[in-house]
Amino acid sequence: MRVLREWWSSDIDYAWVANYHRTHAYLRSAPYFISAACFLLAVKTVADLVTARDAGLGASGWVFAVATVVSIALGLMWGRGHFLSRTWSLRFVIIGDVIIAAVLFALPPSQIVVISAALLVTVGNYANAFHGVRVFVCHEAWAIGVAGLLFLRLVTTTSVEVSAAVSTLVTVLVVLFAASSLNHLFFTALRDDAARAFYDQLTGLRNRRGLLVDVESMLRSARLAPADGATVVSAVCLDLDAFKSVNDRFGHTIGDDVLRSAAARIGRVSFDAVSARIGGEEFLVVVAGDESRGPAVARALLHAIHRDDDATPISASIGVASLPLSQARGDTAVMLNSLLDRADAAMYQAKRQGGNRVSVADPGTDGVGGRRQEGLSL
Structure with missing residues (x-):
């Protein structure tokens, strides 16, 4: 039954x-x-x-x-x-x-x-x-x-x-x-x-394959929706700070709990976006909207991830890169990889600045220069 x-x-x-x-x-x-x-x-x-x-x-x-x-x-x-x-x-x-x-x-x-x-x-x-x-x-x-x-x-x-x-x-x-x-x-x-096969078994978020499928759908819907031509696609790359020390100090079981908790918070903040786990402690959120949408989501994620009352408090370094929707043509995988590379570089810039902050890549920049950082002090 x-x-x-x-x-x-x-x-x-x-x-x-x-x-x-x-x-x-x-x-x-x-x-x-x-x-x-x-x-x-x-x-x-x-x-x-x-x-x-x-x-x-x-x-x-x-x-x-x-x-x-x-x-x-x-x-x-x-x-x-x-x-x-x-x-x-x-x-x-x-x-x-x-x-x-x-x-x-x-x-x-x-x-x-x-x-x-x-x-x-x-x-x-x-x-x-x-x-x-x-x-x-x-x-x-x-x-x-x-x-x-x-x-x-x-x-x-x-x-x-x-x-x-x-x-x-x-x-x-x-x-x-x-x-x-x-x-x-x-x-x-x-x-x-x-x-x-399209979802990460540990966190329930999309994996890279599921990310590609849903980003294609999101771009298709964004192109069909009425817009003023200012719509941009933003990749928000998030990496948990010092996550290795959590595994070393508390064991992988607690580390897995931290990943699941972080994924749940990411899902709540980005409920109308496409979120995925793309590495061990690395996540990606892709959103479409005006140019302020990506940084706004990144700041919301920054505040959501860190909580002082957690048993194992964790913070995140976040990088944001954007691309006008009008330029998001051709192979979605190629476009997404290029956007991810820029967001990933911005995220490492935030990590070098001490972590627990957001680094936003300037439009069209591929190097680590030309980025602005926004952070919180622990």
Whole structure:
């Protein structure tokens, strides 16, 4: 029961899944494959329209016309190569389920129509990849219900042998239920493992890989947001002062506690930014905003990290480097590494000044000169 409760309560961060796809060359092409599937569905619907007219079911022609237009519209939408918002992604699942079912019920009853209910597996695979267990279960219930109703219509309105109809239904249910469910469990496990691979296991903050994915997402959102052209991207590099002495004096268990405590405080201060642990006692926070945002976050971190009432008080040296958003183009990893190098150099400048202070790199400077320091006295 515990496993079932965990499974049912599990959720998927749609934005993370979409960003994960964007960072992989072959997964990045997923929108085009989905677009192609939509166009193929439109072609099938036109063929079904011909079948329906040959059977003398002209009154249902509007169903095929609407399904064809909707399929083409969805294909054009995905053909732009962009992932949908979470809301539109859910609508895509619902629309796909509805138009496939509507076309199947508009066709004259036959074993082929019952087998065609297996087309709903394509929607289920999408729901499985991008949405949580509740969406998947709702889709599965819909798909099995559609197959069951098509089966009942077949056996009650045609002269087909019941054994043949049952065999057809079971075949469809195997595809809809067994294959989709196994696929769901497999992908859920893979997705959970992939998500954990983006986070530091000790502190719960992002690791370097997760940092890159979320910074790309942050930059994308910043570029889409209305701005006056003054938006900058700031890297805030933070290194705990004299952390080695904490391990030497109190042991690594206490050292790990200090790292977890520092990470929690960093997360609270930078809740709307991207924060990561990038080394032993080194952290990085990336923010987007005006030119004062980076230094403001750095000062807030400086005050948050050090507390006199801690069992093992610790301080930090912090370096800040910024780059105009308009220049943050090209490869995000290259841009981020360049920004990190400048912030890291500024952080070491703060450390040489005695630690527990902020050093802000002047825009465009790569050396340690041309920086201003802000500090607190212990």
